[in-house]
Amino acid sequence: MKFFCDPKTLMHSISIVQKAVSSKSTLPILKGIYLEAFDKNLRLVGTDMEIGIDHIMGANIIEEGSIVVDARLFSEIIRRLPDSEVEVSLQNNNQLLIKCASTEFNILSYNSSEFPELPEIEEEQTHEISQELFKSMIRQTVFATAQDEARPILTGVLMEIEDDTLNMVALDGYRVALRKGKIEAHLNNKVVIPGKTLNEVNRIIGGEEDEKVQISLTNNHALFTVGNTKLISRLLEGEFINYKQILPKEFKSRIKVNAKHLLDSIERASLLGKEGRNNLVKFIITDENMIINSNSELGNVHEEIKIELEGEDLQIAFNSKYFIDALKVIDDETVYLEFTTNLSPGIIKPITNDNTIYLVLPVRLASY
Amino acid sequence: MKFFCDPKTLMHSISIVQKAVSSKSTLPILKGIYLEAFDKNLRLVGTDMEIGIDHIMGANIIEEGSIVVDARLFSEIIRRLPDSEVEVSLQNNNQLLIKCASTEFNILSYNSSEFPELPEIEEEQTHEISQELFKSMIRQTVFATAQDEARPILTGVLMEIEDDTLNMVALDGYRVALRKGKIEAHLNNKVVIPGKTLNEVNRIIGGEEDEKVQISLTNNHALFTVGNTKLISRLLEGEFINYKQILPKEFKSRIKVNAKHLLDSIERASLLGKEGRNNLVKFIITDENMIINSNSELGNVHEEIKIELEGEDLQIAFNSKYFIDALKVIDDETVYLEFTTNLSPGIIKPITNDNTIYLVLPVRLASY
Structure with a gap:
């Protein structure tokens, strides 16, 4: 096996497949990247037997062939090469020669026949x-x-x-x-x-x-x-x-609220709920107004947000983490919160469509 | 104590003094920041009894006074406040009220008299x-x-x-x-x-x-x-x-070399020297040419760099870490390396002045 390529392109390819390489495997070959030179291409494969990544890049192939090389060492070497074409070739003694400008590495390689094959997947359908x-x-x-x-x-x-x-x-x-x-x-x-x-x-x-x-x-x-x-x-x-079956079909209270303001308020409130007690935050929902409370031995916090309420007033408590996680990935500016009782799940969803729905179970409070 | 200020300015001040605050102290008050409102200023102090940092910022002081507040909680709260003036005031029950837009925090504070005083230093000289x-x-x-x-x-x-x-x-x-x-x-x-x-x-x-x-x-x-x-x-x-007394007064070999090229080469060479053996890299210095070698059970590396040599040829080995550390902080493009024998210290210094000198002890090799 022998090929020439640009070290930056090679580094990019390594970084794609490297994530599938197991760093903790007891089998040395699974810590490796499979390299195969064929036609005008270099194939790189990494796998931890759960996930396999196969990537193909263009290269100047002088001699076809395949080997396996330690992923971490190979990537550290390629990352630090000078900005000049690199030559990679297999030597007689099973060593891989990596040559770039006036740098020469000789490193151990493994026989590619020991590398696990990725499952064949029918790609017609x-x-x-x-x-x-x-x-x-x-x-x-x-x-x-x-x-x-x-x-x-x-x-x-x-x-x-x-x-x-x-x-x-x-x-x-x-x-x-x-x-x-x-x-x-x-x-x-x-x-x-x-x-x-x-x-x-x-x-x-x-x-x-x-x-x-x-x-x-x-x-x-x-x-x-x-x-x-x-x-x-x-x-x-x-x-x-x-x-x-889990998603509620109806609601008794529906709130329209700015997602960013709600996220900021819950994040602040969660600062005091952190130590134990499930990151508890309490919502007190009344007409046009939602109060978010949290307290611990460190102190208490009181947040007020403007809302539009449709339906009944409600007091309900949640683990702040679940609300924060959902609000962080919603791209919409305004969301609906829908509740039935303070013991049944709450819903977070954009006001414009039903493509995204988050359900969060409430936390039962001793007293409301 | 009561003051108004801009939360961004306050956050900047907290981040300055917070580094001196001990996060591991068993004394709760040492995990705190001392706040003192006086004249038109807010003073913040943090200390772990080894280092103390005292910082003063402008603030709108309504009532003078001082307290101590948990550094981590206070900074997390201030960092997440809305972009609006914040009011900070001590309540009767020793709680600190932090008010900003429709956010209200009440957190525990400590009596400032328990906070250790920083040593008085004469600032005339x-x-x-x-x-x-x-x-x-x-x-x-x-x-x-x-x-x-x-x-x-x-x-x-x-x-x-x-x-x-x-x-x-x-x-x-x-x-x-x-x-x-x-x-x-x-x-x-x-x-x-x-x-x-x-x-x-x-x-x-x-x-x-x-x-x-x-x-x-x-x-x-x-x-x-x-x-x-x-x-x-x-x-x-x-x-x-x-x-x-340690700095050598003379040399037998002096090399002029590009600092960046030398650093890159030693960093690459050190990739193979990492596992044990003191990150060993070997320099083979001959006229106009320096070869850097390193090898381990993983393979070997051979680097060549153009140099200007004044004096005798030499083979000498170093722990690559010490060379890398020094070359990383040298701002000069070109450096001198000065050696006497392969058992005596090497010197790295800029070619333009004697203001910066690095000395590194060599590693004795079994055979040269």
Whole structure:
């Protein structure tokens, strides 16, 4: 194997696949990046056996071939090379020679035959979605996945394809995030993608409005294709919770409020609720006015926000974190908060559409 | 106590004094910021009993007085206030009321009489030095202080005032950093300032070329005055090593080399020397050419740099970290490296002056 390329381009490619490389694996080869020189291309692959990333870049190939090289060392070397064409070639003794200007590295390489192959995914039946839309759908749901592994299925995001609509849903037992978006679908389908996978997909997507992400699904795997990069992930097994049953159909109080003002107020109120007691903040909702209270042994805080109330007055308390997380990812200026009683879930959603819905369970207070 | 002020200005002042506040103290009052409203000013003081920072800002004082408030909570509150004038006032129940737009905080405060007083320093006999110069002198020496407390005196920087020259010296047993600069001195003096103190002084100094830092020294303390901010620190006790004896008076080989190229090459070479063996890099110096080698079980690296050699060829090895640290803070484009034998210290210095000198001890190699 021997090729020439620009070190900056190579570094960019390494940084794409490196995120899938396991730094903690006990198998040295899994700490490596697979390099394959073929035609006029260099393929780079990294995998931790859960996620695999495959990226192709242009290179001046002198001799085809493939090897595996330690990801961390390779990336540190390439990052620090002078700004001049780099030559990478496999030597007789299985060492990889990296030559650039008057710098020469010889580093250990592994035989590529020991590198695990990524699963083959049929790419004929793919769904297509705008990069920009998919990026925002990930951002607006993945934060609500469960962080602990007690119920593994909840660490993932449900992707439910119904005709030309993609529903993405995450929930952790205390809240639900639902985001609907338009997809060019091939077949209806329903899979649960690990949250970690979607974070990596999000990182790879440039976010161009006109560019597409191709999504191919099998029984066990999902393949996301973004330009020259393919990300393959296993799916989470098990039945996802029937989220549609959880979403309330009606409300007794509906508030219209500026999302940024509400976020700022809850963030300030949460400063005093931090130490234990579930980051508790209390909403006292009356006509045209919402008071947000929080108190702890450190002191108390009182916030007032202008609102438009439709329906009944209400006092209700929440874990501030769940409201903050949702308000941070809502792009709309104004939102509705919908409540039924102070013991039933609250809803946060944009006033302009039903594409985004956040549900948060309240905290029962000793006295109101 | 009661005052009005701009929350952004207050936040800036808090961030200045907060660095001296001990976050780990078992005494709650030392986790606090002392606030004193007087005349048209608000004074803020933070101290961990080693360093004290005293800062004065303008404020609209309604009622004079002083209290102490938890630094972390106070700064988090002020940082998140709306962009509107804030009112701060002490209530009857010893609670501090913070009011801004429709936000109201009531937080616990401490009696200011329990707050430790900073030592009084006579400010009549002060030295003056340019902010810009002092900032660069700190940056170019403090990194070479010892990081472990085995010999506490080496965790500080010697400040030696000799007529109109300030010599700043740091050493840790493996290297020396010496920087000379012009000072308007009052009296010759010699003190050792904790490295941590100088890092804080560096942070406070804006670096304006025309502005000065005032330095007042007593037997036990140093006072640095930068505009409205005073930083008081204890001095380190003990005798500093006689660094003048350590600096070699002559050399057998002198190399002229581009500092950036040398730094880049040593940084690349150090990638392979990292795992154990003291980050060893080897210099092979011959006429017009210097080869930098490093190797480990991961592989080897070979770098070549153009140099101008005056004197004898030499092979010598160093801990790359010490060379990298020094080359990173040298502002000059070209440096001299001076060597005598491969067992005696190497010198790094700018070619234009003797104001900056770095000494590094070599590592003895088994074979050359």
